[in-house]
Amino acid sequence: MEVSRRTFIKTTLIGGAGVSVFGFNLAPVYAQTQGLKIARTTETRSTCPYCSVSCGVIIHTLGDKSKNAIPQVVHVEGDPDHPINRGTLCPKGASLEQDIVNDRRLVKPQVRRPGATEWEDISWDTAINEIARWTKKTRDAAFIDKDKNGYTVNRLETIGWIGGCTDTNELNFLAVKTMRSMGVCYFETQARV
Amino acid sequence: MTEWWDKQIRRADDLEAHANGSRELLRFYGHLLRAQKDIYEFLCTRKGWLPTGELEADFPILTEALPGFLGAVESHGPAPLAAEAHELCEANDEAVAERLMSYWLNASDIQFFEKAFLQPYLRWVAESGARPVRREVAGGERYCPFCGGNPQVSFLQNKETTAESGNRDLICAVCLSSWEFRRVVCANCGEERPTKLGYFHSPVFDHVRIEACDTCKHYLKSVDLTRVGFAAPLVDEIDAAPLDLWAREHGYTKIELNLVGV
Numbered sequence: 175m176e177v178s179r180r181t182f183i184k185t186t187l188i189g190g191a192g193v194s195v196f197g198f199n200l201a202p203v204y205a206q207t208q209g210l211k212i213a214r215t216t217e218t219r220s221t222c223p224y225c226s227v228s229c230g231v232i233i234h235t236l237g238d239k240s241k242n243a244i245p246q247v248v249h250v251e252g253d254p255d256h257p258i259n260r261g262t263l264c265p266k267g268a269s270l271e272q273d274i275v276n277d278r279r280l281v282k283p284q285v286r287r288p289g290a291t292e293w294e295d296i297s298w299d300t301a302i303n304e305i306a307r308w309t310k311k312t313r314d315a316a317f318i319d320k321d322k323n324g325y326t327v328n329r330l331e332t333i334g335w336i337g338g339c340t341d342t343n344e345l346n347f348l349a350v351k352t353m354r355s356m357g358v359c360y361f362e363t364q365a366r367v
Numbered sequence: 368m369t370e371w372w373d374k375q376i377r378r379a380d381d382l383e384a385h386a387n388g389s390r391e392l393l394r395f396y397g398h399l400l401r402a403q404k405d406i407y408e409f410l411c412t413r414k415g416w417l418p419t420g421e422l423e424a425d426f427p428i429l430t431e432a433l434p435g436f437l438g439a440v441e442s443h444g445p446a447p448l449a450a451e452a453h454e455l456c457e458a459n460d461e462a463v464a465e466r467l468m469s470y471w472l473n474a475s476d477i478q479f480f481e482k483a484f485l486q487p488y489l490r491w492v493a494e495s496g497a498r499p500v501r502r503e504v505a506g507g508e509r510y511c512p513f514c515g516g517n518p519q520v521s522f523l524q525n526k527e528t529t530a531e532s533g534n535r536d537l538i539c540a541v542c543l544s545s546w547e548f549r550r551v552v553c554a555n556c557g558e559e560r561p562t563k564l565g566y567f568h569s570p571v572f573d574h575v576r577i578e579a580c581d582t583c584k585h586y587l588k589s590v591d592l593t594r595v596g597f598a599a600p601l602v603d604e605i606d607a608a609p610l611d612l613w614a615r616e617h618g619y620t621k622i623e624l625n626l627v628g629v
Contacts, residue, residue, distance in 0.1 A: 254526070
């Protein structure tokens with residue numbers, strides 16, 4: 175009788191994992207299996223955000239995909255299959271995990287008042303209101319609609335914007351739209367990749 | 368030339384001494400490796416002969432190594448394998464050749480004797496520069512580029528001296544040679560979506576993990592040599608047999624069963 179691989183494995187292994195396909199007693203193996211704590215991770219290929227070299231990275235995320243579980247980044251390594259870096263990373267790239275998971279990361283806005291030596295925690299509402307007030311005040315005071323030759327320029331030279339390398343595309347998109355609409359000239363998103 | 372086999376045997380002995388659930392499997396695999404090493408040594412020390420890669424032509428030489436191999440399986444294997452080994456000892460050459468040719472043309476992981484007996488032969492074929500004749504090479508990166516076999520196990524190792532991570536290679540279940548394979552890809556169906564690929568790990572087997580695919584529901588195990596450099600993937604894979612049972616309980620099928628049938 176012709177026995178398929180599937181049937182063969184099914185008949186020898188299912189039902190308490192008694193014996194292996196070739197007749198080995200799997201009871202002790204099965205007993206050890208019961209004590210194992212298994213964690214599921216996902217590997218996602220991505221690009222290091224820090225500079226224009228654009229090294230490939232693999233991000234390891236812990237989480238079993240269950241509904242209420244929040245996936246957590248547990249490791250970031252160079253992508254050995256990436257043609258640019260072939261698994262290597264600079265010290266900044268190698269510490270990328272700490273950019274994502276870091277208990278020293280600021281999670282609320284802070285302000286240092288004129289003359290103060292310490293940073294002060296403020297609420298998001300306060301921060302937004304203060305930024306809006308200062309932006310309007312600065313723009314109203316220094317907006318240039320025409321240059322000395324009478325050409326319309328609509329520019330603002332007293333506000334600048336410096337982006338960060340880990341800013342997302344979406345944030346950079348909004349920053350460009352906002353700054354351009356206000357006439358800001360001194361403007362850098364640091365979008366390299 | 369036999370250093371590779373010695374390394375596997377040493378590793379099997381070391382792991383067996385500390386093994387928990389898989390001790391019996393490792394003990395048998397250690398004996399099997401010794402028998403395979405004997406075949407390999409017999410073939411590569413034979414004066415004035417090199418393998419042609421054509422099984423039918425090389426069969427008369429190969430059969431000389433068969434009795435020792437079958438004797439080892441009969442002495443150390445579980446009852447079903449010992450009984451089959453005994454039957455094969457008494458079978459005529461034509462019957463044995465027919466079984467080997469059947470495996471040669473269409474390899475299957477449930478054909479223990481054919482797979483175990485031909486592994487050292489094909490390894491020697493690869494090392495001697497010959498090519499296997501009349502073996503269908505399916506093509507595609509998921510099959511061994513030398514003989515077309517399935518992957519038995521994958522392993523990670525640093526190939527760039529400054530690399531932060533390991534390159535992935537697959538070891539062929541048929542000829543034991545290895546080939547490069549991309550990291551985040553299913554070795555069975557080629558799935559690349561990260562959400563469909565799961566990596567399962569237990570601290571008990573810190574350098575071994577299951578690489579499973581939720582699209583085709585297949586898996587293979589991976590041994591991380593960047594963590595344990597002296598590990599032998601084929602042996603460590605057997606030591607981590609509890610992971611296989613866990614994977615099977617969770618609905619995954621192994622791409623290729625190993626020589627202890629898990």
